[in-house]
Amino acid sequence: MRRPTIHIIGAGFAGLSAAWRLSETPGLDIVVHESAAQAGGRRRSIFDEATSLTVDGGAEFVLTTWRATLAFMEGIGARAQWRETSQDGVAFVDMASGERWTTRPGAGGCPFWTLDSRRRPPRTRWRDYWPALRLLRAPPRALLKDYAPSLGPSAERVWRPFALTALNTELDRASARLAGAALREMQFGAARPLAPVHGLTRDFVEPALKALRRRGVAIRLERRLAALDCRGERVATLEFEHDRIDLQPGDAAILATPPRVAAALVPQLSAPTEFNDAIAVHFAISPPSGAPGMLGVVSGAFHWMIGAENRISVVIKNAASLIETPRETLAANLWRDVAALTGLSDATPAWRVVRQRRATFAATPEQDALRPPLDTRWRNLFLAGAYVQNGAPDSLESSVRSGxxxxxxxxxxxxxx
Structure with missing residues (x-):
């Protein structure tokens, strides 16, 4: 008797997650089709000859509270290759005032740590944090600015960094519902960031591919899906560039592509239409001794500075205003702030600029309302990806959970x- 086949279109994290979950069910043939020459989607590593560094598309993190992602990592044997970047709270600096502090949330997600002034940013009050509780019940059309202060120290040192980091969206436009979901996932700040030791490809994508192949999953690269032939209530044929696959009545397909690709393939698909950019710049220089592994920056040219053994990386969120800046100019401007923060030489070291166009969908109420459900009008076609509606913002965790x-x-x- 023929075994049913499930075809997964896209080998990003949503597609790999879907394949991993399906591989736990005996009696299925699972095939992953990826249009690119390598898996990982936009979250993959490249080797940069100018810096001799292997860099990711951005400076990616996994939070210790992301249960779906951590379970995936554990299952494929990749957890040991990720390190905590900040074990004793998260260090911050205000470039305008020169103030430095470390935010130390309590363990277990209890927000009572905000009552201790030594554990929160200077000149913020405990009541500046309590809007977080109301965010958990925010309606779909509400804005974050309607719940949290938009002016003053707490806006600049708490809520604006949170909106940019968790939602890649400015505080004034961010969805309150998605902000509440992000807070819930972060357990009110108890989450700690994990970073890959060698990069996303080596420390996540490659272990996933090896584990999937051990379970008999077929991975087919450089196969772009050109069209879906839909008949009645089901998808009948997958039309690739150079061949086609007819789906039998018991077969299914999961479309784990970016939203723009999915919208081109699926008639009348509702999907986000507005996206926000991000920029990461990697400098080939070791951070000075004693520098924090991760530093949040307020009133600076970038939002985060991350130090590793052989590099310093900086991240700019919601970076539309800088996305067209010449790379040389951008690297030089950013290095001035890095040098000021670290005491390193003003001479710009070798660098690599990574522009993440359309890094995330804009986390506004309007764009959140455009996200489609995972079911489609065709009973054997399902959607996966961070853009698919699951009540959470665009993140690696959202991709894994959706898959x-x-x-x-x-x-x-x-x-x-």
């Missing part, structure tokens, strides 16, 4: 035959 949810729905479809 697992689509896999469960595809499995249920197959088992109905």
């Amino acid at each position: 697992a949810a689509a896999a469960e729905r595809a499995r249920q479809w197959v088992e109905s035959f």
Whole structure:
């Protein structure tokens, strides 16, 4: 008897997560099709000859409270390759005033740590944090600015950095509902960031591919899906550039592509139309001894500075105003702030600028409302990706969770035959 086949289109984190979840079910043939020459989607590593560094598309982190991602990492044997960048709170600096502090949230997600002035930013009050509780019940059309202060120290040192980091969206436009979801995932600040030791490809993508292949999952690269042939209530054929695959009645497909690709393939698909950029710049120089592994920057040219053994990386969120800046100019301007913060030489070291165009969908109420459900009008076609509606903002965790949810729905479809 022929085994049912589930085809996954896209080998980004949503597609890999879907394949991993499906590989736990015996009796299925699973095939992953990826248009690029390597898996990982936009979250993958490249080797830069100018700096002799292996760099990721951005400076990616996994939070210790991201259960779906951590379970995936544990399952494929990749958890040991990730390190905590900040074990004793998160260090910050205000470039305008020169003030430095370390935010030390309490363990377990209890917000009572905000009552201790030594654990929160200077000139903020405990009541500046309590809007977070109301955010957990925010309606879909509400804005973050309607709940949190938009002026004063708490806006600049708490809420604006939070909106940019968690949502890649400015405080004034950010969705209150998505902000509440991000706070819930962060357990009110108890989450600690994990960074890959060698990069996302070596420390996540490659272990995932090896684990999937051990389970019999077929990974097919350089296969771009050109069209879906839909008949009645189901997808009948997957039309690739150079061949086609006819789906049998018990087969299914998971479309784990970026939203723009999905919208081109699926008629009348609702999907986000506004996206925000991000920029990461990697400098080939070791951070000075004693420098924090991760530093949040207020009133500076960038939002985060991350130090590793052989590099200093800086990250700019919601970077539309700088995305077209010449790379040489951008690197030189950013290095001036890095040098001022670290005491290193003003001479700019070798660098690599990574522009992340359309890094995330804009986390506004309007764009959140455009996110599609994972089910489509065709009963054997399911959607996966951070843009798919799951109540959470665009993140690696959202991608992994979405892939697992689509896999469960595809499995249920197959088992109905």
